Amino acid sequence: MMENLGREMVRRCTGLPLAIIVLGGLLATKKTVREWDMVRQNINSHLRRGRGCELLGVSEVLALSYRELPYRLKPCFLHLGHFPEDYEIPTKKLIRIWVAEGFVSCEHCEGVEEESMEDMAQAYLDELVERCMVEVVNRGSTGRIRTCRMHDLMRDLCLTKAKQENFLEILNQLDPSGRPVDSPSLSMMRVARSIGRLRRLAVISDGNLSRFIPSGYRRNSHMRSLLYFHEKPCHVEKWGLLKSVFKNFTLLRVLDLEGIQGNEGRMPKEIEKLIHLRFLSLRDTDIEELPSTIGNLRYLQTLDLLTWNSTVQIPNVIWKMQGLRHLYLPESCGDDSERWQLANLTNLQTIVNFPWEKCDIREIVRLKNLRKLVIDDPKFATIFNSSDVTLDLLHSLSFVSNEGSTVVRVITGCPHLYKLRIEGQIEKLPECHQFSLNLAKLNLQGSELMEDPMTTLEKLPNLRILRLQMNSYLGKEMTCSNKGFPQLKSLYLYDLPNLEEWKLERGAMVNLCHLEISNCTYLKMVPDGLMFITSLQELVIRSMLKAFRNRLENGGEDHCKIKRVSSVVFWYCDY
Incomplete structure (x- = not known):
């Protein structure tokens, strides 16, 4: 019965790929014959109201997919219309804006252990x-x-619905050819439509x-x-x-100024008026100084200060923002000596x-909801001197090591890590069982390991990305065993100065x-075993000797090892 219903609905899509894909996505949310039949009836009703023909166009299927959206998803879908055509939307930022907008509330997360509003938005x-x-995309x-x-046609639907519901407006200073738009009539129309209700x-x-903002x-x-x-690059006078x-x-609840450059890099003290602000991004701006009045933003959830400047003068007011969930600081927060x-x-x-x-690094222990931490204090490991100290919710960690013993203390104190980056010397790599079973991404820099790290790392069951960089291994030989690295998708070997044989x-x-x-x-x-890895799609060789490149190119001694690889790229391999 479901197959017959499906065939009837697909037939009305007249072979249009996007229409079939979106219809399939809609039907995938329906589990019973009755629900599928309701979709079929909605299609028939839609056709009767539309062109009067028996076949669906893409626009009809897209409109139906929006109509069938649960109420909780509609504002999230409409919000996607903010982003320009073909724009790759960074989802971490997107999710935090959804939370800031109030599209996801604490009520939605009740009854789910350790689930945050960000998890629900995801x-x-x-x-x-x-x-x-x-x-x-990725x-x-x-x-x-x-x-x-978003597909272009889906975005068109999104913008149409957003305008109908007065959800958002786009002020586009570019026409489709990329030239600035300078049409008084168009501008006046937008202003007239927008006044008072945007x-x-x-x-x-x-x-x-x-x-x-235009006047x-x-x-x-x-x-x-x-x-x-x-x-x-985007510039403002000041x-x-x-x-x-x-x-x-x-x-305002959301203010995203990412990438804007201006003279006199001081944030105006009038920012104190935005007491409802939840999301503020100054990433890649040239802001150099924040006023003390920014402490008035007590409901702020996301504060991104990863500016172009390595130093931003930040007053001692961050502690006032007790709603903060995500804090991105520059390398230096200024020369103020106040703690x-x-x-x-x-x-x-x-x-x-x-x-x-x-700040006293021991304060980290009291941040029980911490999921991501980047810290370059070599003394960080000392917070785990007591065996009962753990950061149970921490999923991503980047820290600096200067003693081998500190690494073991840190990774056993963070038992649920998915991502780990260690910079600095490691006397000996921890044993396999001491790493988190969840570990999916590992980056070692400057570790100066003398023992082959692969004998340990190949046993990590869920490792998908491995980066060995900047003298992380100083040995001459490296071996990867049969059945080792069962889930590894990406491997990066950078600046291993003594490596002779893999x-x-x-x-x-x-x-x-x-x-x-x-x-x-x-x-x-490259190792002989590379020819047996049928999944390998991309090989990038960079800053290697010309003789190494010659062996891999067509007609070279090692070309047979990589002939199945669809993309092989050489960079700076001419010396």
Whole structure:
């Protein structure tokens, strides 16, 4: 019965691939014959209201897919219209904006142990992907979606529905050919449509911002979200022009200024007026100093200060932002000697560049919800001196090691890591059983290991990405055994100065897709076992001797080992 219903509906798609894909995504959410029949009836009803013919076009299927969306997913779908056409959307940022907008609330997470609003937002995105309304571009080492985008026709539907529901508006300073739009009539139409009722605005800039908001939009005092996009470097005359934004849009919850450059890199003190702000991104801007009034943003959830400047003068007010969940700090937070306290920020899930020069590192232990931590204090391991100290929710860790014993203490104190980056000397690699079973991504830099790390690392059951970089191994031989690295997808061997021979037994790395070898100039050849890895799709050889390259090229002695690889790229291999 379901097969017959499916065939009837597919027949009406007239072979249009997108229509069939989206219809399939919709039907995948329906589990019973009755639900499938309801979709069929909705299609018939849609056709009767439409063109009067018996066949579906793409637009009808897309409209039906939106109509069938659960209420909780509709604002998330409409929000995707903010992003320019063909734009690769970073999902981590997207999810945090959804949470800031209030599309996901704590009520949705009740009854699910350790599930956060970000987890629920991720589930919403996954469901939109399953319904074929969003396309996955890249996935990370743990399988989570890293970037996504919308098909052009799906985006057209999204924008149509968003305008109908007064959900958002796009101020596009570029026409389709890439030239700036300068049409007074078009501008006046937009302003007339927008005055007084605009809630969300995305500005697609041509690279020059004479002002942050055109004067005609300033009457929209209820605006909740303001995002900027630009393909080329974007400049504003001075950051002081933000004062008008802060004064006119006091209900803003989301302000994304990523990538904007301006003179006089001081944030205006009037930012204190944005007391409802949940998301603020100054990433890749040239802001040099924040005012003490930023401490008034007590509901802020995400604060991204990874600016172009390695140093940003940040006053001692971060502790006031008790709603903070994600904190990205510059390498240095300024020369103020006043000590910070962050232990009261119990909602923190992310800290990048923990300010150990201003803060007692023992405060980390009190941050029980921490999931990601980047810290370059060599004394970090001392917080695990007591065996009862663990960071149970920590999934991603980057730290500096200067003693081999500290590494064991750290990784046993973080038992559920998925991602681990260690910079600095390691006397001896921990045993396999001491690593988290969940570990999917490992990056070792400057470890100066003398023993072959592969004998231990190949036993990690879920390792998918491995990077050995910058003298991480100083030995001459490296061996990967049969059945070793069962899940490894990507391997990067960079700057291993003494490596002469790499042995790869048949049956090792059976799922390897991507291999890069760079500046391992003593390595004579790729291993023979490479020819048995049928999954290998990409091979990148960089900064290797010309003789190494000649062996791999067509007609070379080792070409038979890589002839199945679809993409082989050589960079700077001419010496």
